[in-house]
Amino acid sequence: MTMSEGDLAVMELRFVRAAMLESQPPPAGMRGAVGWLRENLLSTPFNITLTILIGLLFAWIVPDLIRFLLIDAVWSGADRDACRELVQNRTVGACWPFVFERWPYFVYGSYPLSERWRVDVFFVMLAIGVVWMLWLHAPRRGLGAIYFFAVVPITAFILLTGWRAIGLEPVDTVLWGGILVTIVVAWVGIVVSLPLGILLALGRRSPMPAVRLFSITFIEFVRGVPLVTVLFMASVMLPLFVPEQYSPDKLLRALVGIALFASAYMAEVVRAGLQAIPKGQFEGAMAVGLGYSQMMRLIILPQALKITIPNIVNTYIGLFKDTTLVFIVGIFDFLHTVEVSRIDPKWASPVTSTTGYAVAAIFYLIFCYAMSRYARATEARLGLSDRR
Amino acid sequence: MPDSAKAKPHIKPSKLKTDMAVDLIGVNKWYGDFHVLRDINLKVKGGERIVICGPSGSGKSTMIRCINRLEEHQQGQIIVDGVELTNDLKKIDEVRREVGMVFQHFNLFPHLTVLENCTLAPLWVRKIPKREAEEIAMYYLTRVKIPDQALKYPGQLSGGQQQRVAIARALCMSPKIMLFDEPTSALDPEMVKEVLDTMVGLADDGMTMLCVTHEMGFARQVADLIIFMDAGQIIESNVPEEFFNHPQHERTKLFLSQILH
Numbered sequence: 001m002t003m004s005e006g007d008l009a010v011m012e013l014r015f016v017r018a019a020m021l022e023s024q025p026p027p028a029g030m031r032g033a034v035g036w037l038r039e040n041l042l043s044t045p046f047n048i049t050l051t052i053l054i055g056l057l058f059a060w061i062v063p064d065l066i067r068f069l070l071i072d073a074v075w076s077g078a079d080r081d082a083c084r085e086l087v088q089n090r091t092v093g094a095c096w097p098f099v100f101e102r103w104p105y106f107v108y109g110s111y112p113l114s115e116r117w118r119v120d121v122f123f124v125m126l127a128i129g130v131v132w133m134l135w136l137h138a139p140r141r142g143l144g145a146i147y148f149f150a151v152v153p154i155t156a157f158i159l160l161t162g163w164r165a166i167g168l169e170p171v172d173t174v175l176w177g178g179i180l181v182t183i184v185v186a187w188v189g190i191v192v193s194l195p196l197g198i199l200l201a202l203g204r205r206s207p208m209p210a211v212r213l214f215s216i217t218f219i220e221f222v223r224g225v226p227l228v229t230v231l232f233m234a235s236v237m238l239p240l241f242v243p244e245q246y247s248p249d250k251l252l253r254a255l256v257g258i259a260l261f262a263s264a265y266m267a268e269v270v271r272a273g274l275q276a277i278p279k280g281q282f283e284g285a286m287a288v289g290l291g292y293s294q295m296m297r298l299i300i301l302p303q304a305l306k307i308t309i310p311n312i313v314n315t316y317i318g319l320f321k322d323t324t325l326v327f328i329v330g331i332f333d334f335l336h337t338v339e340v341s342r343i344d345p346k347w348a349s350p351v352t353s354t355t356g357y358a359v360a361a362i363f364y365l366i367f368c369y370a371m372s373r374y375a376r377a378t379e380a381r382l383g384l385s386d387r388r
Numbered sequence: 389m390p391d392s393a394k395a396k397p398h399i400k401p402s403k404l405k406t407d408m409a410v411d412l413i414g415v416n417k418w419y420g421d422f423h424v425l426r427d428i429n430l431k432v433k434g435g436e437r438i439v440i441c442g443p444s445g446s447g448k449s450t451m452i453r454c455i456n457r458l459e460e461h462q463q464g465q466i467i468v469d470g471v472e473l474t475n476d477l478k479k480i481d482e483v484r485r486e487v488g489m490v491f492q493h494f495n496l497f498p499h500l501t502v503l504e505n506c507t508l509a510p511l512w513v514r515k516i517p518k519r520e521a522e523e524i525a526m527y528y529l530t531r532v533k534i535p536d537q538a539l540k541y542p543g544q545l546s547g548g549q550q551q552r553v554a555i556a557r558a559l560c561m562s563p564k565i566m567l568f569d570e571p572t573s574a575l576d577p578e579m580v581k582e583v584l585d586t587m588v589g590l591a592d593d594g595m596t597m598l599c600v601t602h603e604m605g606f607a608r609q610v611a612d613l614i615i616f617m618d619a620g621q622i623i624e625s626n627v628p629e630e631f632f633n634h635p636q637h638e639r640t641k642l643f644l645s646q647i648l649h
């Protein structure tokens with residue numbers, strides 16, 4: 001190797017940057033609609049197949065759905081004749097006049113006509129509470145919590161059941177029905193199950209054997225029986241223990257049953273979250289001197305609940321749909337009112353049932369989808385502090 | 389820290405109530421059948437700096453975690469500044485309030501900002517007003533040289549910064565005794581120094597410290613006493629000079645020959 005060759009080798013290895021590179025926009029294929037398509041729908045052969053299959057599925061379902069619900073639908077009429085193909089001499093889709101006529105019944109059940117404004121007030125109050133709690137930038141959310149967890153329940157109870165002293169005619173819960181009942185049952189279940197579930201989850205991990213045993217027994221027992229059984233027990237067995245004249249109201253019993261049932265599931269959800277918190281968090285909290293309840297409240301639960309939000313909402317969605325089971329003990333929830341209406345001879349036609357069920361599906365879909373969207377947004381927001 | 393006294397007018401240094409900061413008398417501990425601590429006797433006076441070293445699994449962590457009762461001992465006595473640790477929860481809380489601890493993996497609270505990490509215990513345990521707690525927190529964050537990160541979340545900081553936050557968090561409770569369990573062994577090499585510097589500063593201020601560490605340079609610089617543990621027992625303890633230059637026990641010699649290369 002001569003000197004000049006060696007120098008050349010060194011020259012080739014040596015590099016000093018003369019000018020800094022400016023940041024460039026990414027290539028066109030990465031951006032815009034094309035980039036999105038490539039990345040999300042067409043990235044792998046498997047992905048392409050899925051995209052095509054799902055596309056076909058939509059192509060198969062959506063046009064029929066639109067035709068039935070909108071294009072062929074009947075929009076006005078006084079009774080079943082409006083929705084019968086034989087009478088109309090055309091293809092008949094959804095029978096909307098049936099829904100329009102029955103809508104008040106779907107919403108209020110048999111709640112007395114003159115008192116239905118009370119239900120409306122309840123809906124409005126609840127809606128305000130929900131927005132206040134869930135809208136993160138709402139003013140005075142602390143006050144909102146008091147409103148939601150104290151003011152609304154008490155007012156709702158007085159308003160809906162009635163109180164003669166202030167001029168509100170009592171309304172027996174037997175008359176309640178429809179969306180009113182669905183909302184009341186779901187709301188009570190949602191509001192009660194989270195705190196109760198947290199207590200049960202903590203109890204299950206408690207160092208005190210009696211507390212632990214109680215929690216485990218309760219959770220395993222309730223989870224081990226179907227909700228229908230819980231409802232039957234609540235409506236048939238509870239009266240056996242409580243004297244007849246104090247025997248609680250039928251709806252109340254179902255509410256208790258559903259709330260306890262949801263709590264047991266919630267307890268397991270929360271427990272999974274607690275289990276996912278590293279031991280170091282407990283030790284860090286203890287080492288700075290926090291007591292058990294402070295540690296749980298300030299350090300452990302906020303983190304555990306945060307990672308369980310998807311599962312909590314999942315439980316809520318399940319609970320919301322499970323409310324339909326209260327019809328078993330003779331309570332007229334939304335689905336049950338649809339069920340009763342669809343066999344009404346006045347509207348009997350081949351499309352009446354389908355229409356009724358479509359309305360029910362849309363109703364449940366809206367609520368469950370809203371819950372799931374909100375959970376997504378919350379996750380995204382809370383995920384901010386987790387950037388690693 | 390030449391003018392640290394001037395810089396913290398409202399921060400009261402905590403004094404020990406007794407001369408003896410930590411007193412372990414015949415402490416034994418078992419995990420099931422496994423005898424993890426065997427007849428540990430150790431006296432730490434106020435202001436002393438103790439460095440504990442030894443091979444992995446020798447019980448170093450277990451021993452210092454007994455001092456703030458993260459672990460329970462089964463035999464013997466542990467007395468921290470005159471308070472004996474028993475099952476009495478009040479006593480345990482009292483000790484934990486006065487003893488700060490820094491962990492290998494920081495154990496910061498990821499859902500709280502750096503500032504909130506530091507003010508949480510003063511607010512809820514010492515019940516001092518928020519403004520004051522924040523002032524104290526900012527003072528210590530300045531001391532560990534990261535006041536500008538106060539509003540970030542721990543996940544946004546480097547390992548060395550996180551560990552300094554952890555030290556500041558412990559200091560905000562004005563502890564009388566600080567426990568360190570391998571505070572630098574989860575850090576990248578270039579971050580070790582910034583944490584050790586913080587600890588040296590703390591030692592210079594006269595803090596009573598027990599450190600589990602294998603940073604022998606640090607041990608030489610600040611330790612009053614080095615303790616070598618193996619198999620759940622104290623094998624040898626000596627002043628740094630003697631410990632490094634004339635180790636007595638065979639096990640110590642072997643250990644030192646392994647780590648000093």
Ligand SMILES: Nc1ncnc2c1ncn2[C@@H]1O[C@H](COP(=O)(O)OP(=O)(O)OP(=O)(O)O)[C@@H](O)[C@H]1O
Binds near residue numbers: 419
């Ligand atoms: N919770 C536990 N249950 C059972 N054994 C344990 C438990 N914690 C620690 N041990 C055992 O006790 C021994 C001492 O553990 P310790 O963590 O105190 O060691 P160490 O000296 O700190 O080691 P290292 O340098 O690896 O941190 C080890 O053998 C370990 O396996």
Ligand SMILES: [Mg+2]
Binds near residue numbers: 448449569570
């Ligand atoms: Mg250890």
